[in-house]
Amino acid sequence: MWMPVPDLVLASPAKLNLFLYVTGRRQDGFHELFSLMAPVSLSDRMEIRFQGRDIRVFCDHPMVPEDDSNLAWRAARLFMDACRAKKKELPFEGMSIWIDKKIPVGGGLGGGSSNAAAVLSGLNGYAVRPFSDQELRQMGLTLGADVPFFLFGGPAFAKGVGEQLEPCGKLPDGWVIICSPGVAASTVNVFKKLEFGLTFKPVYIMNTGSNALPFDHGFDGKEELHNDLEGPACSLYPEIGSAKEEMALLLQKNVYMSGSGSSLFALYSGRAAAKAGFDRLNKAWSGTGKKVFLSRIEQP
Helix, strand or coil: CCCCCCCEEEEEEEEEEEEEEEEEECCCCCEEEEEEEEEEEEEEEEEEECCCCCEEEEECCCCCCCCCCCHHHHHHHHHHHHHHHCCCCCCCCCEEEEEECCCCCCCCCCHHHHHHHHHHHHHHHHCCCCCCHHHHHHHHHCCCCCHHHHHHCCCEEEEECCCEEEECCCCCCCEEEEEECCCCCCHHHHHHHCCHHHCCCCHHHHHCCCCCCCCCCCCCCCCCCCECCHHHHHHHCHHHHHHHHHHHHHHCCCCEECCCCCCEEEEECCHHHHHHHHHHHHHHCCCCCCEEEEEEECCC
Protein backbone atom coordinates (compact mmCIF):
# COMPACT_ATOMS: atom_id res chain seq x y z
CA MET A 1 0.00 0.00 0.00
CA TRP A 2 1.51 3.34 -1.06
CA MET A 3 1.92 6.23 1.35
CA PRO A 4 -0.50 9.12 1.02
CA VAL A 5 1.12 12.47 0.26
CA PRO A 6 4.83 11.55 0.20
CA ASP A 7 7.35 14.22 1.15
CA LEU A 8 9.60 13.27 -1.77
CA VAL A 9 8.87 11.53 -5.08
CA LEU A 10 12.03 10.43 -6.89
CA ALA A 11 12.77 8.95 -10.31
CA SER A 12 15.57 6.38 -10.16
CA PRO A 13 16.79 5.62 -13.72
CA ALA A 14 18.49 2.53 -15.12
CA LYS A 15 21.81 2.73 -16.98
CA LEU A 16 23.36 0.96 -19.93
CA ASN A 17 27.00 0.11 -20.40
CA LEU A 18 27.21 0.87 -24.11
CA PHE A 19 30.63 -0.74 -23.98
CA LEU A 20 32.64 -2.25 -21.14
CA TYR A 21 36.31 -3.29 -21.06
CA VAL A 22 38.04 -4.85 -18.06
CA THR A 23 41.54 -3.35 -18.12
CA GLY A 24 43.13 -4.84 -14.99
CA ARG A 25 42.77 -6.37 -11.55
CA ARG A 26 43.65 -4.37 -8.44
CA GLN A 27 45.37 -5.58 -5.30
CA ASP A 28 42.13 -5.13 -3.33
CA GLY A 29 40.43 -7.67 -5.59
CA PHE A 30 38.36 -5.17 -7.57
CA HIS A 31 38.74 -4.73 -11.31
CA GLU A 32 39.75 -1.69 -13.35
CA LEU A 33 37.20 -0.85 -16.03
CA PHE A 34 36.72 1.42 -18.99
CA SER A 35 33.08 1.88 -19.93
CA LEU A 36 30.72 4.26 -21.69
CA MET A 37 27.64 4.57 -19.49
CA ALA A 38 24.34 6.23 -20.27
CA PRO A 39 21.16 6.70 -18.22
CA VAL A 40 17.89 5.63 -19.82
CA SER A 41 14.26 6.53 -19.24
CA LEU A 42 13.39 3.13 -17.73
CA SER A 43 13.23 3.93 -14.03
CA ASP A 44 12.00 2.95 -10.58
CA ARG A 45 9.64 5.27 -8.76
CA MET A 46 10.56 6.04 -5.17
CA GLU A 47 8.55 7.79 -2.48
CA ILE A 48 9.88 9.00 0.86
CA ARG A 49 7.82 10.10 3.84
CA PHE A 50 9.60 11.53 6.86
CA GLN A 51 8.17 9.86 9.93
CA GLY A 52 9.32 8.15 13.10
CA ARG A 53 12.96 7.78 14.12
CA ASP A 54 13.86 4.67 12.15
CA ILE A 55 14.61 3.99 8.48
CA ARG A 56 12.20 1.59 6.84
CA VAL A 57 12.22 0.34 3.24
CA PHE A 58 9.38 -1.28 1.34
CA CYS A 59 9.50 -2.71 -2.18
CA ASP A 60 6.99 -4.50 -4.39
CA HIS A 61 9.64 -6.91 -5.80
CA PRO A 62 10.24 -10.14 -3.82
CA MET A 63 13.99 -10.21 -4.63
CA VAL A 64 14.65 -6.74 -3.19
CA PRO A 65 15.57 -6.78 0.53
CA GLU A 66 13.69 -4.50 2.89
CA ASP A 67 16.29 -4.52 5.67
CA ASP A 68 19.59 -2.72 6.25
CA SER A 69 21.20 -4.57 3.32
CA ASN A 70 19.11 -2.52 0.90
CA LEU A 71 21.23 0.18 -0.76
CA ALA A 72 18.49 2.78 -0.36
CA TRP A 73 18.41 2.07 3.38
CA ARG A 74 22.19 2.29 3.57
CA ALA A 75 22.18 5.58 1.62
CA ALA A 76 19.69 7.12 4.04
CA ARG A 77 21.73 6.01 7.06
CA LEU A 78 24.97 7.24 5.48
CA PHE A 79 23.45 10.66 4.75
CA MET A 80 22.07 11.08 8.26
CA ASP A 81 25.34 9.98 9.88
CA ALA A 82 27.36 12.33 7.64
CA CYS A 83 25.11 15.25 8.59
CA ARG A 84 25.58 14.53 12.27
CA ALA A 85 29.35 14.27 11.79
CA LYS A 86 29.33 17.75 10.22
CA LYS A 87 26.95 18.99 12.93
CA LYS A 88 24.35 19.77 10.28
CA GLU A 89 20.83 19.93 11.65
CA LEU A 90 18.45 17.53 9.91
CA PRO A 91 14.82 18.45 9.19
CA PHE A 92 13.80 14.84 9.90
CA GLU A 93 14.68 11.98 12.28
CA GLY A 94 13.55 8.94 10.33
CA MET A 95 11.78 7.95 7.15
CA SER A 96 9.92 5.31 5.19
CA ILE A 97 11.17 4.64 1.65
CA TRP A 98 8.90 2.94 -0.89
CA ILE A 99 10.35 1.50 -4.12
CA ASP A 100 8.12 0.71 -7.08
CA LYS A 101 10.57 -1.58 -8.89
CA LYS A 102 10.51 -1.40 -12.71
CA ILE A 103 14.24 -1.98 -13.38
CA PRO A 104 15.00 -5.73 -13.66
CA VAL A 105 16.80 -7.06 -10.58
CA GLY A 106 20.22 -8.59 -11.28
CA GLY A 107 20.11 -7.24 -14.81
CA GLY A 108 23.29 -5.15 -15.03
CA LEU A 109 21.22 -1.96 -15.19
CA GLY A 110 22.29 -0.53 -11.82
CA GLY A 111 18.89 -0.47 -10.14
CA GLY A 112 20.13 -0.73 -6.56
CA SER A 113 22.89 1.83 -7.11
CA SER A 114 20.40 4.17 -8.76
CA ASN A 115 18.05 3.85 -5.78
CA ALA A 116 20.92 4.77 -3.44
CA ALA A 117 21.89 7.77 -5.57
CA ALA A 118 18.27 8.97 -5.71
CA VAL A 119 18.04 8.83 -1.92
CA LEU A 120 21.32 10.73 -1.44
CA SER A 121 20.37 13.40 -3.97
CA GLY A 122 16.79 13.70 -2.73
CA LEU A 123 17.76 14.01 0.94
CA ASN A 124 20.52 16.50 0.09
CA GLY A 125 18.02 18.73 -1.70
CA TYR A 126 15.43 18.42 1.06
CA ALA A 127 18.03 19.32 3.70
CA VAL A 128 19.06 22.43 1.66
CA ARG A 129 22.26 20.93 0.26
CA PRO A 130 24.61 20.36 3.19
CA PHE A 131 26.92 18.50 0.78
CA SER A 132 28.46 19.52 -2.54
CA ASP A 133 28.06 17.35 -5.64
CA GLN A 134 31.62 16.07 -5.20
CA GLU A 135 31.04 15.22 -1.53
CA LEU A 136 27.85 13.40 -2.45
CA ARG A 137 29.66 11.32 -5.11
CA GLN A 138 32.39 10.44 -2.58
CA MET A 139 29.72 9.29 -0.17
CA GLY A 140 28.05 7.29 -2.93
CA LEU A 141 31.26 5.46 -3.79
CA THR A 142 31.30 3.90 -0.33
CA LEU A 143 27.97 2.26 -1.22
CA GLY A 144 28.89 0.98 -4.67
CA ALA A 145 31.01 1.72 -7.73
CA ASP A 146 28.00 2.71 -9.90
CA VAL A 147 26.46 5.13 -7.39
CA PRO A 148 28.65 8.14 -8.39
CA PHE A 149 27.55 7.72 -12.02
CA PHE A 150 23.89 8.15 -11.09
CA LEU A 151 24.81 11.34 -9.24
CA PHE A 152 26.79 12.59 -12.24
CA GLY A 153 23.86 13.63 -14.38
CA GLY A 154 24.37 12.27 -17.88
CA PRO A 155 26.34 9.92 -20.13
CA ALA A 156 29.96 9.51 -19.09
CA PHE A 157 33.14 7.56 -19.63
CA ALA A 158 33.86 5.60 -16.46
CA LYS A 159 37.31 4.40 -15.41
CA GLY A 160 38.85 2.91 -12.28
CA VAL A 161 36.19 0.77 -10.62
CA GLY A 162 33.68 3.10 -12.27
CA GLU A 163 34.16 6.12 -10.02
CA GLN A 164 36.42 8.15 -12.34
CA LEU A 165 33.87 9.90 -14.53
CA GLU A 166 34.37 12.14 -17.52
CA PRO A 167 31.54 13.64 -19.56
CA CYS A 168 31.42 12.35 -23.11
CA GLY A 169 30.49 14.24 -26.22
CA LYS A 170 26.81 14.27 -27.13
CA LEU A 171 25.62 10.79 -27.98
CA PRO A 172 23.39 10.30 -31.01
CA ASP A 173 19.73 10.69 -30.15
CA GLY A 174 18.66 7.16 -29.48
CA TRP A 175 15.97 4.74 -28.47
CA VAL A 176 16.67 1.34 -27.01
CA ILE A 177 14.92 -1.98 -26.61
CA ILE A 178 15.93 -3.61 -23.34
CA CYS A 179 15.29 -7.28 -22.65
CA SER A 180 15.41 -9.08 -19.32
CA PRO A 181 15.92 -12.76 -20.24
CA GLY A 182 14.35 -14.04 -17.02
CA VAL A 183 17.52 -14.78 -15.04
CA ALA A 184 19.37 -12.64 -12.48
CA ALA A 185 23.15 -12.59 -12.90
CA SER A 186 25.57 -12.42 -9.98
CA THR A 187 28.16 -9.68 -10.56
CA VAL A 188 30.62 -11.38 -8.21
CA ASN A 189 30.34 -14.73 -10.00
CA VAL A 190 30.62 -13.18 -13.46
CA PHE A 191 33.85 -11.40 -12.52
CA LYS A 192 35.21 -14.62 -10.98
CA LYS A 193 34.57 -16.36 -14.31
CA LEU A 194 36.44 -13.67 -16.29
CA GLU A 195 39.66 -14.74 -17.99
CA PHE A 196 41.97 -11.83 -18.74
CA GLY A 197 43.44 -13.53 -21.78
CA LEU A 198 40.06 -13.18 -23.44
CA THR A 199 39.55 -9.47 -22.78
CA PHE A 200 40.13 -6.75 -25.37
CA LYS A 201 41.56 -3.26 -25.43
CA PRO A 202 39.56 -0.54 -27.16
CA VAL A 203 41.29 0.48 -30.38
CA TYR A 204 40.97 4.17 -29.58
CA ILE A 205 42.76 3.73 -26.24
CA MET A 206 45.68 1.98 -27.90
CA ASN A 207 45.91 4.43 -30.79
CA THR A 208 45.10 7.79 -29.28
CA GLY A 209 44.50 7.39 -25.55
CA SER A 210 41.36 9.50 -26.05
CA ASN A 211 37.77 8.98 -25.04
CA ALA A 212 36.42 8.78 -28.57
CA LEU A 213 32.78 7.94 -29.17
CA PRO A 214 32.38 4.72 -31.17
CA PHE A 215 29.48 6.08 -33.24
CA ASP A 216 29.52 7.87 -36.56
CA HIS A 217 26.02 8.73 -37.73
CA GLY A 218 23.62 7.52 -35.10
CA PHE A 219 22.54 4.06 -34.04
CA ASP A 220 22.08 2.30 -37.36
CA GLY A 221 22.73 -1.28 -36.27
CA LYS A 222 26.32 -1.25 -37.50
CA GLU A 223 27.91 0.06 -34.32
CA GLU A 224 30.67 -2.22 -33.07
CA LEU A 225 30.41 -2.37 -29.30
CA HIS A 226 31.93 -4.84 -26.86
CA ASN A 227 31.49 -6.11 -23.31
CA ASP A 228 34.29 -8.18 -21.75
CA LEU A 229 31.82 -9.66 -19.26
CA GLU A 230 29.44 -11.08 -21.85
CA GLY A 231 31.42 -14.29 -22.38
CA PRO A 232 31.63 -15.27 -18.70
CA ALA A 233 28.00 -14.23 -18.10
CA CYS A 234 26.75 -16.39 -20.97
CA SER A 235 28.91 -19.27 -19.73
CA LEU A 236 27.31 -19.07 -16.29
CA TYR A 237 23.81 -18.28 -17.54
CA PRO A 238 23.15 -19.87 -20.97
CA GLU A 239 19.74 -18.17 -21.01
CA ILE A 240 21.49 -14.86 -21.74
CA GLY A 241 23.21 -16.17 -24.87
CA SER A 242 20.05 -17.88 -26.11
CA ALA A 243 17.98 -14.73 -25.61
CA LYS A 244 20.63 -12.64 -27.37
CA GLU A 245 20.64 -14.87 -30.43
CA GLU A 246 16.85 -14.92 -30.63
CA MET A 247 16.60 -11.17 -30.06
CA ALA A 248 19.15 -10.43 -32.79
CA LEU A 249 17.28 -12.69 -35.21
CA LEU A 250 13.87 -11.19 -34.48
CA LEU A 251 15.12 -7.59 -34.65
CA GLN A 252 17.78 -8.02 -37.35
CA LYS A 253 19.96 -5.78 -35.20
CA ASN A 254 23.17 -6.03 -33.21
CA VAL A 255 22.35 -6.93 -29.61
CA TYR A 256 24.59 -6.21 -26.60
CA MET A 257 24.69 -7.04 -22.91
CA SER A 258 24.81 -4.34 -20.21
CA GLY A 259 27.19 -4.52 -17.27
CA SER A 260 27.66 -7.98 -15.81
CA GLY A 261 24.30 -9.06 -17.24
CA SER A 262 21.74 -10.26 -17.64
CA SER A 263 19.94 -7.49 -19.54
CA LEU A 264 20.35 -7.17 -23.31
CA PHE A 265 19.76 -4.16 -25.50
CA ALA A 266 19.49 -3.01 -29.12
CA LEU A 267 19.97 0.61 -30.19
CA TYR A 268 17.81 2.63 -32.60
CA SER A 269 18.04 6.15 -34.01
CA GLY A 270 14.28 6.62 -34.20
CA ARG A 271 11.28 5.78 -32.04
CA ALA A 272 9.13 4.29 -34.82
CA ALA A 273 11.60 1.53 -35.67
CA ALA A 274 12.27 0.88 -31.98
CA LYS A 275 8.53 0.62 -31.24
CA ALA A 276 8.06 -1.81 -34.15
CA GLY A 277 10.88 -4.00 -32.80
CA PHE A 278 9.48 -3.77 -29.28
CA ASP A 279 6.05 -4.93 -30.49
CA ARG A 280 7.64 -7.82 -32.42
CA LEU A 281 9.55 -9.04 -29.37
CA ASN A 282 6.56 -8.65 -27.06
CA LYS A 283 4.43 -10.79 -29.38
CA ALA A 284 7.10 -13.47 -29.89
CA TRP A 285 8.00 -13.71 -26.20
CA SER A 286 4.52 -13.49 -24.69
CA GLY A 287 4.28 -15.94 -21.79
CA THR A 288 7.98 -16.89 -21.85
CA GLY A 289 9.04 -15.03 -18.71
CA LYS A 290 11.21 -12.61 -20.69
CA LYS A 291 10.44 -8.92 -20.20
CA VAL A 292 10.85 -6.24 -22.86
CA PHE A 293 11.09 -2.49 -22.33
CA LEU A 294 11.05 0.41 -24.78
CA SER A 295 13.23 3.22 -23.48
CA ARG A 296 15.35 6.15 -24.62
CA ILE A 297 18.83 7.38 -23.82
CA GLU A 298 18.71 10.39 -21.49
CA GLN A 299 21.03 13.33 -22.02
CA PRO A 300 21.28 16.78 -20.41
